[in-house]
Amino acid sequence: xxxxxxxxxxxxxxxxxxxxxxxxxxxxxxxxxxxxxxxxxxxxxxxxxxxxxxxxxxxxxxxxxxxxxxxxxxxxxxxxxxxxxxxxxxxxxxxxxxxxxxxxxxxxxxxxxxxxxxxxxxxxxxxxxxxxxxxxxxxxxxxxxxxxxxxxxxxxxxxxxxxxxxxxxxxxxxxxxxxxxxxxxxxxxxxxxxxxxxxxxxxxxxxxxxxxxxxxxxxxxxxxxxxxxxxxxxxxxxxxxxxxxxxxxxxxxxxxxxxxxxxxxxxxxxxxxxxxxxxxxxxxxxxxxxxxxxxxxxxxxxxxxxxxxxxxxxxxxxxxxxxxxxxxxxxxxxxxxxxxxxxxxxxxxxxxxxxxxxxxxxxxxxxxxxxxxxxxxxxxxxxxxxxxxxxxxxxxxxxxxxxxxxxxxxxxxxxxxxxxxxxxxxxxxxxxxxxxxxxxxxxxxxxxxxxxxxxxxxxxxxxxxxxxxxxxxxxxxxxxxxxxxxxxxxxxxxxxxxxxxxxxxxxxxxxxxxxxxxxxxxxxxxxxxxxxxxxxxxxxxxxxx
Amino acid sequence: xxxxxxxxxxxxxxxxxxxxxxxxxxxxxxxxxxxxxxxxxxxxxxxxxxxxxxxxxxxxxxxxxxxxxxxxxxxxxxxxxxxxxxxxxxxxxxxxxxxxxxxxxxxxxxxxxxxxxxxxxxxxxxxxxxxxxxxxxxxxxxxxxxxxxxxxxxxxxxxxxxxxxxxxxxxxxxxxxxxxxxxxxxxxxxxxxxxxxxxxxxxxxxxxxxxxxxx
Numbered sequence: 001x002x003x004x005x006x007x008x009x010x011x012x013x014x015x016x017x018x019x020x021x022x023x024x025x026x027x028x029x030x031x032x033x034x035x036x037x038x039x040x041x042x043x044x045x046x047x048x049x050x051x052x053x054x055x056x057x058x059x060x061x062x063x064x065x066x067x068x069x070x071x072x073x074x075x076x077x078x079x080x081x082x083x084x085x086x087x088x089x090x091x092x093x094x095x096x097x098x099x100x101x102x103x104x105x106x107x108x109x110x111x112x113x114x115x116x117x118x119x120x121x122x123x124x125x126x127x128x129x130x131x132x133x134x135x136x137x138x139x140x141x142x143x144x145x146x147x148x149x150x151x152x153x154x155x156x157x158x159x160x161x162x163x164x165x166x167x168x169x170x171x172x173x174x175x176x177x178x179x180x181x182x183x184x185x186x187x188x189x190x191x192x193x194x195x196x197x198x199x200x201x202x203x204x205x206x207x208x209x210x211x212x213x214x215x216x217x218x219x220x221x222x223x224x225x226x227x228x229x230x231x232x233x234x235x236x237x238x239x240x241x242x243x244x245x246x247x248x249x250x251x252x253x254x255x256x257x258x259x260x261x262x263x264x265x266x267x268x269x270x271x272x273x274x275x276x277x278x279x280x281x282x283x284x285x286x287x288x289x290x291x292x293x294x295x296x297x298x299x300x301x302x303x304x305x306x307x308x309x310x311x312x313x314x315x316x317x318x319x320x321x322x323x324x325x326x327x328x329x330x331x332x333x334x335x336x337x338x339x340x341x342x343x344x345x346x347x348x349x350x351x352x353x354x355x356x357x358x359x360x361x362x363x364x365x366x367x368x369x370x371x372x373x374x375x376x377x378x379x380x381x382x383x384x385x386x387x388x389x390x391x392x393x394x395x396x397x398x399x400x401x402x403x404x405x406x407x408x409x410x411x412x413x414x415x416x417x418x419x420x421x422x423x424x425x426x427x428x429x430x431x432x433x434x435x436x437x438x439x440x441x442x443x444x445x446x447x448x449x450x451x452x453x454x455x456x457x458x459x460x461x462x463x464x465x466x467x468x469x470x471x472x473x474x475x476x477x478x479x480x481x482x483x484x485x486x487x488x489x490x491x492x493x494x495x496x497x498x499x500x501x502x503x504x505x506x507x508x509x510x511x512x513x514x515x516x517x518x519x520x521x522x523x524x525x526x527x528x529x530x531x532x533x534x535x536x537x538x539x540x541x542x543x544x545x
Numbered sequence: 546x547x548x549x550x551x552x553x554x555x556x557x558x559x560x561x562x563x564x565x566x567x568x569x570x571x572x573x574x575x576x577x578x579x580x581x582x583x584x585x586x587x588x589x590x591x592x593x594x595x596x597x598x599x600x601x602x603x604x605x606x607x608x609x610x611x612x613x614x615x616x617x618x619x620x621x622x623x624x625x626x627x628x629x630x631x632x633x634x635x636x637x638x639x640x641x642x643x644x645x646x647x648x649x650x651x652x653x654x655x656x657x658x659x660x661x662x663x664x665x666x667x668x669x670x671x672x673x674x675x676x677x678x679x680x681x682x683x684x685x686x687x688x689x690x691x692x693x694x695x696x697x698x699x700x701x702x703x704x705x706x707x708x709x710x711x712x713x714x715x716x717x718x719x720x721x722x723x724x725x726x727x728x729x730x731x732x733x734x735x736x737x738x739x740x741x742x743x744x745x746x747x748x749x750x751x752x753x754x755x756x757x758x759x760x
Contacts, residue, residue: 399625
């Protein structure tokens with residue numbers, strides 16, 4: 001077994017999937033108004049076989065039993081309900097045609113918070129003192145979720161009580177706080193290059209009750225001595241962000257990162273030979289910081305902008321080269337300036353996510369595009385630009401019990417981008433070990449399934465993937481046993497990664513030169529109270545090769 | 546070996562959860578042909594009253610609206626393809642000054658608004674299913690066996706709200722070095738998993754098989 005872990009574990013942020021449709025239109029079938037009556041009737045016997053539908057007119061029907069204790073204000077039914085006159089056309093109705101009394105919010109009273117500042121909660125509410133609205137207003141219905149969305153509370157309840165003047169009310173918001181220290185990630189695994197690695201990422205989402213999120217991660221990776229020049233790697237990162245600055249749509253954040261790495265590159269061997277002896281490594285150190293701002297264009301759409309400054313210190317081989325199987329020696333471009341260099345960039349990204357459930361998605365879509373520019377004008381040693389984008393869309397089938405998804409992702413790097421900003425092969429082939437905090441942990445070659453180009457690059461400036469995935473809902477639960485849902489899924493896709501120069505000239509047939517291949521994945525996703533477990537073929541391969 | 550144990554444990558949890566939460570309750574119901582319609586009534590001790598526990602019942606008096614959504618499907622006994630569907634929404638809000646409950650009922654026959662004085666009355670209006678037209682008789686062939694499936698939700702949350710809440714919760718890593726994963730990977734790996742239910746409570750009910758006898 002070599003101590004290798006035989007399963008993969010991925011934990012995720014999750015919210016409940018949408019279960020109900022949005023019933024915005026009343027049914028239009030013939031009417032038969034229900035008439036409550038106070039007297040329940042005894043249960044009817046249940047026949048063994050199918051029961052015929054009665055053809056006689058209906059008799060007075062029994063009432064469902066409420067199954068609740070009656071409160072002190074409960075009395076007997078007051079006879080026939082009082083019909084209500086048509087709604088006042090001048091009433092300030094909103095888009096979903098609210099009803100009920102019009103109220104003036106005199107005050108919002110927040111209770112139950114001991115660590116979180118009251119102002120943080122008030123800012124999250126979609127209502128404010130002085131507003132006039134129907135008591136069925138959508139904002140009142142959704143206020144609970146706006147506060148829950150802060151992530152600081154286990155439960156939130158709202159209630160209305162009389163204010164000082166008739167028509168005025170006091171809205172009471174009671175919160176139950178929860179722990180906000182969170183485990184974001186676990187890194188672990190074993191490969192030929194790295195006998196073991198271990199790391200974690202922790203965060204505190206509500207520092208001192210101020211609504212400020214801080215976090216950090218650290219990973220240590222043991223390197224094999226078989227790769228010449230390899231050394232143990234470690235990386236750390238510290239983050240701070242304010243998702244909403246003083247309740248506005250603007251947020252700010254920053255991160256500082258240190259990477260003490262050892263970057264492998266192939267110096268010999270056949271394309272499929274991933275042994276460490278075919279690799280050589282060079283040491284590097286990266287010390288950088290990111291600063292950014294976000295703007296919520298809408299509830300589901302966000303614009304981000306940021307700047308990044310990074311110092312790279314590396315000792316490169318004098319003349320890196322690779323001996324090909326036929327004996328030829330070719331130069332290897334490591335895409336880094338020797339010694340010290342700087343990366344300074346400005347970036348812009350756009351994110352729109354309409355998936356009601358990102359963990360077990362069966363509907364909606366997610367679009368993410370980003371551009372980053374590094375230039376000497378900014379003080380960078382590298383002049384380049386990167387453009388990345390991804391889009392995935394889910395179509396529900398069979399009443400959302402099944403779903404089919406199309407996922408597209410790709411990017412292009414223009415100019416002399418540093419090695420670490422280029423597209424890494426595990427970015428596009430999910431069956432390989434992904435980078436963790438920037439560290440390369442495996443030199444495994446991708447599986448050659450299509451028989452296309454055998455010697456695919458580890459880094460490229462043009463890459464992407466296209467996937468079709470089919471998911472089947474296994475179950476959805478209420479979480480009473482800390483399990484919320486599970487899906488089985490299977491997907492297949494094409495991935496490709498190339499150096500632009502390789503595309504301009506080829507010395508083999510077209511099929512044998514295409515830098516694309518197939519990947520497939522299948523497994524089980526479980527959404528639980530402590531995270532989402534992903535047991536998939538690709539995830540396991542990514543931790544073991 | 547370890548993988549097998551973990552997988553077996555997770556699947557066992559999943560299977561238990563499924564058994565607990567997904568299995569519909571079988572209730573005996575009454576079906577009546579009336580005019581061109583098939584009408585439905587629930588029978589004691591069934592019905593959807595158990596949707597309201599003590600907390601939900603008391604919440605009717607908080608002044609914050611409560612909503613019950615009932616989705617009904619009629620399918621052949623050996624099929625999941627519905628021949629008839631019905632969507633019903635009932636909402637109530639308490640007026641703290643006039644101390645009355647205003648109900649908005651959207652169901653076959655259109656929308657109507659009523660006012661009642663007592664909380665128990667409001668509950669009855671929210672949960673009563675009596676002579677409710679659920680299908681045109683024309684879609685129910687004589688002597689074919691059908692079942693009625695009902696999903697009842699208390700205060701369901703719209704998909705848009707869930708997406709919005711989820712997006713807020715998934716933010717916060719602040720942009721580190723794992724940029725590639727954000728574009729190419731399927732997931733952000735986070736253990737933090739605050740659950741916001743898609744409804745305060747859900748009932749899944751299935752009727753006994755029924756058929757239209759030959760006239």
